Amino acid sequence: MTYHVHRPHGIMFHHFYDHAHPKGQGAISANDLEKIIRFLGPDRILTAKEWAQRSLARTLRPGNLCITFDDNLLCQYDVALPILRHFGITAFWFAPTAVLEGNLERLELYRFFRTTTFDTIDDFYSAFFRTIEHSAYAAIVEPAMMTFKADQYLKDFTFYTSNDRRFRFIRDHVLGPDKYNNIMDSMLDAADFDRRTTGRRLWMTEAMLRELASDGHIIGLHSHTHPTNLAALDRNDQLTEYQKSKARLTEIIGSKPITMSHPCNSYNRDTIDVLRNLASKSVFRANMAMTEVPSDFELPREDHANILKLVEPI
Ligand SMILES: [Zn+2]
Numbered sequence: 001m002t003y004h005v006h007r008p009h010g011i012m013f014h015h016f017y018d019h020a021h022p023k024g025q026g027a028i029s030a031n032d033l034e035k036i037i038r039f040l041g042p043d044r045i046l047t048a049k050e051w052a053q054r055s056l057a058r059t060l061r062p063g064n065l066c067i068t069f070d071d072n073l074l075c076q077y078d079v080a081l082p083i084l085r086h087f088g089i090t091a092f093w094f095a096p097t098a099v100l101e102g103n104l105e106r107l108e109l110y111r112f113f114r115t116t117t118f119d120t121i122d123d124f125y126s127a128f129f130r131t132i133e134h135s136a137y138a139a140i141v142e143p144a145m146m147t148f149k150a151d152q153y154l155k156d157f158t159f160y161t162s163n164d165r166r167f168r169f170i171r172d173h174v175l176g177p178d179k180y181n182n183i184m185d186s187m188l189d190a191a192d193f194d195r196r197t198t199g200r201r202l203w204m205t206e207a208m209l210r211e212l213a214s215d216g217h218i219i220g221l222h223s224h225t226h227p228t229n230l231a232a233l234d235r236n237d238q239l240t241e242y243q244k245s246k247a248r249l250t251e252i253i254g255s256k257p258i259t260m261s262h263p264c265n266s267y268n269r270d271t272i273d274v275l276r277n278l279a280s281k282s283v284f285r286a287n288m289a290m291t292e293v294p295s296d297f298e299l300p301r302e303d304h305a306n307i308l309k310l311v312e313p314i
Contacts, residue, residue: 003040003310008060010051010068010092010284010301011040012261016079021201024115026305027075033083036304039311040065048090048218052259055282055299067091068284068301070222070261071108072099077204081212092284093212094222094261097248099203104195105226108202110184117191125163131187132170137179144174177228206252213253221245221260221280228264235270242278261301262286272297 015027028036037045044065046054051066067084069076072095084091099105118124132141150162153169160168171180188195213219223230224244233241242260249257258281262271265286275283275297283297290300 003307005288005302006062007288007300008062008064009288010066010299011036011304011307012284012286012301013067013069013076013080013304014071015073016075018075018079021075021079022112022115024111025121028304028308030079030083032308033080033304034086035311036307037083037087037089039307042087042089045087045089047216048092049216051092052218052282055296068094068261070094070263070286071226072096072204072209072222073108074202074204074208077208077212090216090218092218092220092259092261093209094220094259094284095204095209095249096222096224096226096263097245098225099199100206100209100248100252102199103225104199105203106181106184107226107228109188109195109198112198112202113184113188113191113193117193122161122163125167127187128167128183131183131190135183135186137175137183141170141174145170209249209252213255218257218259219249219253220257220282221249221278223263224248226263228266230263230266231268231271232266235274238271239274239277242274242280246278259283267297 013028013033015021015024016033017023017027017029021027044063046064046066048066051060051064054060054064067089069080069091072093076093096105099108114121114124118127132138145166148166148169150165153165154160175183209219221242222245223241225241227233227241230238230241246257256279258279260275260280260282261284267285272283281296283299284301285298286301286303288300288302
């Protein structure tokens with residue numbers, strides 16, 4: 001079987017596991033990455049620099065591919081980089097910058113907590129629902145769940161379980177970010193979870209980013225604090241996110257980053273306007289959907305999970 005998508009696009013990677021990095025939801029091994037690269041065909045994967053040049057010159061050809069990593073994760077450096085080196089492949093690394101200043105980014109921290117503290121994701125969900133029942137938020141969550149129909153919510157995502165749907169509905173529609181963070185923080189506290197030590201196992205350091213850049217990889221923007229709903233911020237806050245991040249990455253790698261990927265695929269016209277003003281080029285979205293007017297600010301990417309399904313059909 002060969003991979004037949006003709007539109008040039010990136011392959012998007014997030015989490016990897018090995019003896020030192022736990023196997024959370026969606027994490028893949030070095031061996032999985034190797035299988036994916038062999039399946040795609042290493043020769044079709046352009047070096048990051050060549051992709052960037054062709055993208056600027058508008059000479060990307062059907063079937064051209066590139067590899068991308070989001071979120072500045074240490075597991076990518078530890079697990080994926082040796083495989084890339086083996087194949088002589090360079091990639092794009094889209095790095096949020098607040099974590100380089102010692103800020104603990106909640107999305108990753110909570111993910112690590114979920115993975116390492118509970119045997120299964122359903123054990124985590126039970127603890128989460130129980131924590132809410134015993135919190136002040138029970139008064140808003142209980143009535144909201146009376147009319148909730150799990151089979152109707154996010155029904156396009158066929159792989160979600162009904163607990164996945166309940167959890168996402170409560171997080172995104174009933175609690176919202178602040179109350180959700182309060183619940184999660186109370187769970188971390190109750191488990192005596194060590195946030196600082198965990199932070200050192202989650203993110204790459206500046207020195208690692210410099211090393212990648214000097215090896216020919218391209219470091220790009222992915223916002224400063226990685227908001228999950230960046231499009232909900234007003235234009236000024238979006239500008240601050242990307243200005244800060246650009247200044248910080250310029251300091252670290254010694255040249256101005258011009259490529260980027262949209263965190264959580266969240267962006268709007270303001271975002272594109274802001275990025276244009278910051279001279280960003282070769283900007284990636286987080287899926288293969290076609291936009292009405294395809295632009296240089298919405299290059300498609302395929303999630304590695306969809307490719308792995310083709311490599312190893314279930
Ligand atoms: Zn991200």
